[in-house]
Amino acid sequence: MRAILLAAFVAPAAFAQVRVEPRLLVKDRHWFLSGGLTWLERGDYYNSPGIAFSGSYYLRESDAVEVRAILFASWLRASADEVVQGTGLVPDSQKPVSLVTAGWRHSLTYGKMALANSVLHFDVQTGGDVGTLITDRAWTPALCGFVGVVGRLGDHFFGQLDLVLIGSIEHRSATVATFGFLPLLTLGGWL
Amino acid sequence: MRLPLVTVLAIACGEVHFVDPNPPQLYRSSAEFTAPVVAEPVVWISFLDLFIEDPAACAWARQTTLDTLRQAVTSVGGPQMELAGQDLAPDCRVRGRQPVDASAVLAGFAAAQAAFPGANVRPVIFYVDNVDLVPPQGILDALAALRSVPAGQLAILWPVSLPSVAQQLGAVRSTDWTFAGDPDLLNRLNTSISKYLPLQTAAAASSGPVPLLDPAHLESTQEFKVCALPDDVTIEDPPQLGVTLTVDRGQPPTVTFDLAPRIAIPKALFSNPTFSVQIEGCNGNCSRFYIREPGDEPRRWDAVHGCVLANP
Numbered sequence: 001m002r003a004i005l006l007a008a009f010v011a012p013a014a015f016a017q018v019r020v021e022p023r024l025l026v027k028d029r030h031w032f033l034s035g036g037l038t039w040l041e042r043g044d045y046y047n048s049p050g051i052a053f054s055g056s057y058y059l060r061e062s063d064a065v066e067v068r069a070i071l072f073a074s075w076l077r078a079s080a081d082e083v084v085q086g087t088g089l090v091p092d093s094q095k096p097v098s099l100v101t102a103g104w105r106h107s108l109t110y111g112k113m114a115l116a117n118s119v120l121h122f123d124v125q126t127g128g129d130v131g132t133l134i135t136d137r138a139w140t141p142a143l144c145g146f147v148g149v150v151g152r153l154g155d156h157f158f159g160q161l162d163l164v165l166i167g168s169i170e171h172r173s174a175t176v177a178t179f180g181f182l183p184l185l186t187l188g189g190w191l
Numbered sequence: 192m193r194l195p196l197v198t199v200l201a202i203a204c205g206e207v208h209f210v211d212p213n214p215p216q217l218y219r220s221s222a223e224f225t226a227p228v229v230a231e232p233v234v235w236i237s238f239l240d241l242f243i244e245d246p247a248a249c250a251w252a253r254q255t256t257l258d259t260l261r262q263a264v265t266s267v268g269g270p271q272m273e274l275a276g277q278d279l280a281p282d283c284r285v286r287g288r289q290p291v292d293a294s295a296v297l298a299g300f301a302a303a304q305a306a307f308p309g310a311n312v313r314p315v316i317f318y319v320d321n322v323d324l325v326p327p328q329g330i331l332d333a334l335a336a337l338r339s340v341p342a343g344q345l346a347i348l349w350p351v352s353l354p355s356v357a358q359q360l361g362a363v364r365s366t367d368w369t370f371a372g373d374p375d376l377l378n379r380l381n382t383s384i385s386k387y388l389p390l391q392t393a394a395a396a397s398s399g400p401v402p403l404l405d406p407a408h409l410e411s412t413q414e415f416k417v418c419a420l421p422d423d424v425t426i427e428d429p430p431q432l433g434v435t436l437t438v439d440r441g442q443p444p445t446v447t448f449d450l451a452p453r454i455a456i457p458k459a460l461f462s463n464p465t466f467s468v469q470i471e472g473c474n475g476n477c478s479r480f481y482i483r484e485p486g487d488e489p490r491r492w493d494a495v496h497g498c499v500l501a502n503p
Contacts, residue, residue: 042205043205045207087480087489088480089211090210091207091210092485
């Protein structure tokens, strides 16, 4: 009996009479709209930060269709700029301007994590998109795969972090397949 | 060998190379010269030296043979002149009974030269003989003398005879004789004559100035290099290979070939090569970088010795 009383004393939740946190990040038949920041890294001698907009509609709790649009503000890196200034030579890579994709998003698992005095509800997700990476010279076909996490930040608000691998076909001095990394951090709400 | 696209993409995955956004505007071309050729008039004469057993067939044999010869020469086309032929065996009994009338022949040669002013008349002497024996010495000597008339071109002796006779005459070209009235003689004559006649002449000793740039390129080209010169002809003051030259539109660049005149050459022996000078021209950005392959070292075109584009 003393042991039970001791356990009840050290567990604060026991005082609140909460045994199981209810599932609060419910996505089924909801729109999730968000905007945020990103950075495209693909070894092309360009710094490419961007702003991203994302919209997902969950057909069921674990699957959604999504569209994404990213605008990049790309500029040459200092090392490349030095070559340009010194010789007039420029990299043959194309300057990213925007990325527009559509695809599918799937929830792998739902989790909750105690953070200080609150509980974070989150969803670990994966998915894939196809679309086009628009550059200063062409619209190139692009293919994306990602893993990410969607976390509930309050009633109707969420944050989303996706780690995207992007591949595209680009004509440089020759036609090449390019691969890049695109971390996406967005904040938004659901309807 | 063409690599599959997937392999190429895998190899070239994401490589970034530095390129010149304003590369030199280059082109390759060639300045070519072919010497003008003229076909010389066909001037010919026949010497009939036939032995026919049946005297009644003599005239027929002579006429048939002569007609065949005329038909074969006529088929060559172009300007022609048949000189008055000579019958060296009028009764078809003894070869060489009638000596060659050299003065008449020479007069004929002279008349032909007068009839074709400016042409290089080189007569063809058809000697028709149907006996497998050495021709009479008088005939041999006369024909040899006619061939080398000092005033004109060396005449061509063309036996229509058995091979042994052609050999004794020292003839380079001949047509085999079989029998009088042989219907195949015309075919044999046509085949051999059309190979050699009409004679060809390229008389120019110099090409004159041959423009290295055609009018369109002369307008657009800023600088050029000479990539290659023909090695089978002499060139007056030849341009330096691979050196960047600035185009002076007031004095367009030219090259002059020294040629060996070729006069009245049998068609089969005549060749008329085209001499070609390879040029690499630059229409703009000539001092900018040329990069042959992605990843190659950039080179300023006008500072590089030699041509950079591959041969077209």
